[in-house]
Amino acid sequence: MILILDFGSQYTQLIARRVREANVYCEIHPFDFAVEKIRAMNPRGIILSGGPASLYEENAPDIDDEVLRLGCPVLGICYGLYVIAQHLGARSVGSRAREYGPATLVIDDQDALFEGLSGREHRVWMSHGDRVESIPDSLHPIAHTDNSPYAAFCTRDGRMRGIQFHPEVVHTPCGTQVLRNFVLKICGEPGEWTMANFVHTKTGEIRARVGEGDRVLMALSGGVDSAVAAALIYRAIGDRLKCVFVDTGLLRAGERERMERVFARKLGIDLTVTDASDLFLRRLAGVLDPEEKRKIIGRTFIDVFESEEVVRGARYLGQGTLYPDVIESVSFKGPSAVIKSHHNVGGLPERMKLELIEPLRLLFKDEVRALGRELGLPSEIVDREPFPGPGLAVRIVGEVTRARLELLRRADAIVVEEFARDGFGAKLWQAFAVLLPLKTVGVMGDGRSYESVIAIRAVESQDGMTADWARLPADFLARLSSRITNETKGVNRVVYDITSKPPATIEWE
Ligand code: XMP
Numbered sequence: 001m002i003l004i005l006d007f008g009s010q011y012t013q014l015i016a017r018r019v020r021e022a023n024v025y026c027e028i029h030p031f032d033f034a035v036e037k038i039r040a041m042n043p044r045g046i047i048l049s050g051g052p053a054s055l056y057e058e059n060a061p062d063i064d065d066e067v068l069r070l071g072c073p074v075l076g077i078c079y080g081l082y083v084i085a086q087h088l089g090a091r092s093v094g095s096r097a098r099e100y101g102p103a104t105l106v107i108d109d110q111d112a113l114f115e116g117l118s119g120r121e122h123r124v125w126m127s128h129g130d131r132v133e134s135i136p137d138s139l140h141p142i143a144h145t146d147n148s149p150y151a152a153f154c155t156r157d158g159r160m161r162g163i164q165f166h167p168e169v170v171h172t173p174c175g176t177q178v179l180r181n182f183v184l185k186i187c188g189e190p191g192e193w194t195m196a197n198f199v200h201t202k203t204g205e206i207r208a209r210v211g212e213g214d215r216v217l218m219a220l221s222g223g224v225d226s227a228v229a230a231a232l233i234y235r236a237i238g239d240r241l242k243c244v245f246v247d248t249g250l251l252r253a254g255e256r257e258r259m260e261r262v263f264a265r266k267l268g269i270d271l272t273v274t275d276a277s278d279l280f281l282r283r284l285a286g287v288l289d290p291e292e293k294r295k296i297i298g299r300t301f302i303d304v305f306e307s308e309e310v311v312r313g314a315r316y317l318g319q320g321t322l323y324p325d326v327i328e329s330v331s332f333k334g335p336s337a338v339i340k341s342h343h344n345v346g347g348l349p350e351r352m353k354l355e356l357i358e359p360l361r362l363l364f365k366d367e368v369r370a371l372g373r374e375l376g377l378p379s380e381i382v383d384r385e386p387f388p389g390p391g392l393a394v395r396i397v398g399e400v401t402r403a404r405l406e407l408l409r410r411a412d413a414i415v416v417e418e419f420a421r422d423g424f425g426a427k428l429w430q431a432f433a434v435l436l437p438l439k440t441v442g443v444m445g446d447g448r449s450y451e452s453v454i455a456i457r458a459v460e461s462q463d464g465m466t467a468d469w470a471r472l473p474a475d476f477l478a479r480l481s482s483r484i485t486n487e488t489k490g491v492n493r494v495v496y497d498i499t500s501k502p503p504a505t506i507e508w509e
Contacts, residue, residue, distance in 0.1 A: 001024075001025045001026060001027060001041065001043055001044065002019055002024055002025070002026040002027075002043055002044060002045045002046070002047060002183055002187065002189065003026070003027060003029065003033075003038060003041060003043035003045075003046045003047070004016055004019070004026055004027065004028045004029070004046075004047045004049060005029060005030070005031045005033060005046060005047070005048050005049065005063060005067070005080075006028050006029065006030055006031060006049045006051075006327075007031045007048065007049050007050060007051025007053065007061050007079045007080065007083075008031075008049075008051040008052055008053070008061070009049045009050035009051050009052070009077075009078065009079070011049070011050060011166055011168050011169060012028055012049040012050075013028070013324065013327070013364070014168040014169060015028075015047060015049060015077065015168040015179070016028050016323075016364070017168075017364060017366075018167070018168050018175070018176055018179045018180075019047075019179060019183055020193070020364070020367065021176070022179065022180045022183055022184060022189075022191055023191040023192060023193045023194055024183045024184070024189040024191055024193055025193040025362075026047075026183075027041075027362070028327045031048070031049075031051075031061050031062070031063055032061070032063070032064075035064050035066045035067060035070075038067060038070065039070065043070075043072055044072060044073075044183075044187040044188060044189050045072050045073045045074070045075070045182065045183060045186065045187030045189070046067065046070070046072060046073070046074045046075070047074075047075045047076075047077065047080070047182070048063070048074065048075070048076040048077065048079070048080025048081075048083055048084065049077055049078075049079070049080055050077050050078030050079045050080060050127070050128075050166065051078075051079040051080075052079075053079060054129055054130055055079075055082045055083075055086060055092055055130055056130070062083060062086075063083060063087075065087060068084065068087055068160065071159075072159075072187065073159055073160070073161075073182070073186045073187050074159065074160040074161070075113075075160075075161050075162075075163070075182050075186075076160070076161070076162040076163070077162075077163055077166065077167065077168070078127065078128050078163075078164060078165075078166060079128075080162065081132070081153075081162030081163060081164055082130055082132065082162075084160055084161075084162045085132045085135065085139070085150075085153070085162055088135075088136055088138050088139055088155070088160075089136040089138075090132050090133075090134065090135045090136055090139065091132075091133050091134045092130045092131060092132050092133055097128075097129070097130060097131035097147060097148070098128070098129045099126040099127075099128055099131070099145075099147045099148065100126060100127050100128075101125070101126060101127075102123055102124070102125060102126070102171060103123075103124055103125075103126045103145040103146065103147065103148075103151075103165065104121050104122070104123060104124070104145060104146070105121065105122045105123075105124040105143050105144075105145055105151055105152070105165060106120055106121055106143060106144055106145065107120045107121075107122070107142065107143045107152075108141060108142055108143055108144060109140070109141070109142040109143075111142045111152075111154055111161075112158075112181055112185050112186050113142070113152070113154075113161055113163070113178055113181050113182060113186065114142075114143075114178070114181070115177075115181050115185060116177050116181065117174050117177060117178075122172075122173070122174045123171075123172070123173060123174075124145070124151075124165035124166070124167075124171075124172045124174070124175070125165055125166045125169045125171035125172045125175075126145070126147070126148075126164065126165055126166070127166060128164060131147065131148045131149075131150075131164070132148070132149075132150040132153075132162075132164075133149075135150055135153060137156075138155055138156055139153045139154070139155055139156070140153060140154050140155070140156055141153050142154050142161075143163075145164070145165075148164050150162075150164070151163065151164040151165060152164065152165075161182070161186075163178070167179050195367070195370050195371050195373075195374040196374060198363075198371060198374075199232065199235065199371070199374055199375065202232060202236070202359050203232065203235050203236035204236075205359075206232075206233055206236035206237060206357065206359060207236050207237060209357070210236070210237050210240060210315075210316060210357070214240065214314075214315045214316065215240050215241075215242055215313060215314040215315060215316070216233055216237065216240060216241045216242070216314065216315075216316040216317070216318050216357055217242050217243075217244065217310070217311055217314040217316065217317050217318065217354070218230050218233065218241065218242070218243045218244070218317070218318035218319070219243075219244050219245075219246065219301075219305055219348075220243050220244070220245045220259060220263065220271070221320075221387075221389060222245070222251065222255050222258075222259055222384075222387065223320070223384065223386065223387055224320075224365075224368060224369060224372065224381065224382060224384050224386075225320030225321075225322060225360060225365075225368055226319070226320040227262075227263075227320075227372065227377060227381050227382075228320065228360065228368050228369075228371055228372040228375065228377065228381075228382070229318055229319065229320035229358070229359055229360050230243055230263070230269060230318065230320075231267065231269075231372065231375040231376075231377055232359050232360075232371065232375060233318050233357065233359060234267065234269050235375060239270055241269065241270065241318065242270050242272070242310045242311075242314065243263065243269055243270060243271045243272070244271075244272045244273075244274065244305060244308055244310060244311070245259050245260075245263075245271060245272070245273045245274070246274050246276050246301060246304050246305060247273060247274065247275045247276060247277055248276060248277060248280045248297065248300075248301065248391055249275075249276070249277025249278075249280050249281055249402070249405065250277075250280060250297070250390065250391030250392045250393045250400070250405065251391055251392070252387065252391075252392065252409065252412055252413070252416070253409045253410070253412065253413040253416075254413075256273065258380065259271070259273070260273060262377075262378060262380070262381055266378075267377075270310075272308060272309075272310050274304060274308060276300070276304040277402075279300060279303075279304065280297065280300050281400065281401070281402060281405075283296050283300050284296060284297070284393060284399075284400045285399070285401075286399060287399065287400070288398055288399060290394060290509035291341060293390060293393050293394065293400065293509065294341050294390050294393075294394065294509075295341060297389070297390040297391075297393060298341070298389070298390075301389075302348055302351070305348065306348075306351070306352065311352070314354065315354065315355060316354060316355050316356070316357045317348060317349050317352070317354035317355070317356055317357070318356075318357045318358075318359075319356060319357070319358050320358075320360055320368075321358040321360060321361050322360055322361070322363060322364065322365060322368065323360075323361065323362050323363055323364050324364065324365075324463075326361055339505065365463075369382045369383065383426075385428070385429065385430045385431070386429070386430060386464060388507055392405055392408055392409065392412070393509075394507050394508065394509035395408060395412075395432060395433070395434045395435065395507065395508060395509070396408055396434075396435045397434065397435065397436050397437045397508055397509060398435075398436075398437030399437075404435055407435060407452065407488060407489075407490050407491065408433060408434075408435040408454075410487065410488045411433040411435070411454045411484045411488045411491060412432055412433040414433075414480070414483050414484050414487060414488070415431055415432060415433045415456060415480065415484075416431075416432075418476070418479065418480050418483065419431045419458070422476060424458075424470070424472070424476075427460065427470075428458055428459065428460055428470055429459050429460055429461035429464065429467060429506070430457070430458070430459055430461075430506060431456070431457070431458035431459075431470070432456075432457055432458075433454050433455070433456060433457075433484070434454065434455040434456075434457055434497075434508045435452060435453075435454060435455075436452065436453040436454070436455055438452070438453050439451055439452055439453075440453055440492065440493050442492035442493060444492065449492045450492075451490050451491055451492040451493070452490050452491050452492070452493075453491070453493045453494070453495060454484055454488070454491050454493070454494050454495075455494075455495050455496070455497050455508070456477075456480060456494065456495070456496050456497065457469075457497045457506070457507075457508070458470040458472060458496075458497075459500075459501070459506055461501075461506070464506065466500075466501055466502070467500060467501040467506050468500045468501075469496075469497060469498050469499060469500060472496075477496055480494065481494040
C-alpha cells in the first residue's frame with residue numbers, strides 16, 4: 001500500500017483517487033500519524049500532500065524526521081515538497097513567490113518520475129505561496145518553472161522527491177502519469193488492486209467474522225452505497241443477511257417496487273419491506289422547519305427499524321459507510337455536514353448493541369459503483385443519482401402532506417423520465433422537482449387557475465460539496481414545463497433554479 005500523509009490540501013482525496021486509478025491501494029492519514037503505526041503498515045511508498053500552511057507560520061505542520069528514514073520512497077507535493085526540503089536543510093522564501101494557476105514545467109533531467117512524458121515542457125497547475133530558494137547538496141533539481149527554480153527535485157540516492165505542482169488535478173495533464181510512475185515504477189507496486197480482488201478479500205473477511213449462527217441486519221435506503229454493501233455481504237454469507245426497506249412514504253415514484261424487484265426477486269436477498277408512511281406523515285404533520293423535519297424523519301426511521309421482528313437476535317449491523325466519511329484527515333469534511341443534519345442510521349448500533357460491518361469503508365463513490373457492477377448489480381441501482389435520506393420531505397418546502405407528496409411525485413417522475421430520455425443523466429449530479437409553498441394565478445382553457453409552483457433543480461458537481469446549475473437547452477426546458485403543467489393536476493407554473501452551491505445548497509431544505 002501507499003500511505004498519503006495529509007497536510008490539509010483540498011486536493012488530498014484526489015491524490016488518493018489517482019493512485020487507486022493505477023490499481024494501487026492507498027490510505028490517507030493525518031500528517032502527524034504516529035511513526036510506529038506507519039512502520040506497522042509497511043507502506044511501499046509515502047506521499048506528503050499539499051496544504052494551506054506556510055512553513056513560516058508558527059507551529060507549521062511537520063512530520064517526524066523518522067518518517068523520512070523509514071527507507072521507502074517519498075514524494076512531497078507542494079507543501080510536502082517544502083517539508084522534505086526543510087528536513088534536508090533547504091532554505092525557502094515566503095509569500096513573495098506566490099504562484100496560482102497554470103505554469104510551464106521544464107524538465108531539466110530525466111527522472112523515473114517523468115518516464116513516458118514526451119518533450120521537456122508540460123502544462124502544470126501551481127498553487128503555492130512559498131518557494132524553495134536554495135537546495136543542499138543532497139538534493140538534485142530535475143525541473144523548473146519561470147517562477148520556481150526548484151519545481152521538482154530528487155535526493156541524490158533517488159529515494160525522495162519533491163514536486164511543486166499538483167499532479168492530482170485535471171489541469172496538470174501529465175499528472176496522472178507522474179503519480180503512476182511514482183507508485184508503479186519508483187515504489188514498485190504491482191498495480192493489482194482491482195474490484196475482483198477486493199470482492200475476494202472482503203467476502204473472506206466477512207465470512208471469517210460472522211459465525212454460522214450470527215445474523216447481519218441492513219437497512220436499505222434505495223441508494224447505491226447500502227445496495228452495494230448488501231450485495232457484497234450477501235455474496236459472503238447468503239441468507240444470514242437480513243435486509244429491511246422502510247417505505248417512509250417520502251420516496252420517489254416506483255422506488256419501493258424497484259427495491260423489491262432487484263433485491264428480493266432478482267438477487268434473492270431476504271428483504272422485509274415495511275410501509276411506515278402513515279407514521280412518518282403523522283409525525284410530520286404541521287412541521288415546517290427543515291431541520292425539525294430532518295430530525296423527526298431520522299428518529300422515526302430508527303423507531304420503525306427497531307420494531308421489526310427480523311431485527312431481533314441480530315448481532316451485526318451492515319452499513320454502506322464510505323471512505324470520505326471516515327478519513328481522519330485535516331481537510332476531509334465539507335460544510336454540508338454541519339449545514340444539514342443528515343439522516344442515517346447512525347444512532348442504531350449503540351442503542352441496539354449491534355456491531356458494525358462496513359465493507360465499503362475504504363472505498364470512494366466511483367469505486368463503490370465499480371464494485372456494484374462487479375457484483376452484478378444492474379445499472380438502475382449502481383448508476384443512481386444521490387437521493388437524500390429524508391427523501392421528498394426536503395423537496396417539499398412547507399408542510400408535508402400525502403396530497404402534496406403525490407403532486408410532487410408526479411411532477412418528479414416526469415423530470416426523471418425526460419432527463420433519462422435525453423441522456424443528460426450521465427453528465428449531471430442530480431435532477432429533480434421541488435414543490436414550493438406558493439400558489440400563483442394562471443389561465444387554463446378560458447378559466448382562471450390558482451395553483452402550485454414546481455421548481456426544477458438540475459446540477460453538475462464532482463462531489464456534492466460544490467455544484468453549478470446545469471445549462472440545459474431551452475427546448476428541453478420548454479418540454480419539461482409543458483409536460484409538468486399538462487400532466488400534473490394542481491400545477492400551473494414551472495421555474496428553473498439557476499443558483500450554484502454555494503450560496504444555495506443542492507436540496508432546497
Ligand atoms: P446539499 O443539499 O447539502 O446536498 O447541497 C449535498 C448532497 O447530499 C445529499 N443529501 C443527503 N444525503 N442524507 C443523505 O444521505 C441526507 O440527509 C441528505 N441531505 C442532502 C443531496 O441530495 C446532495 O447530493
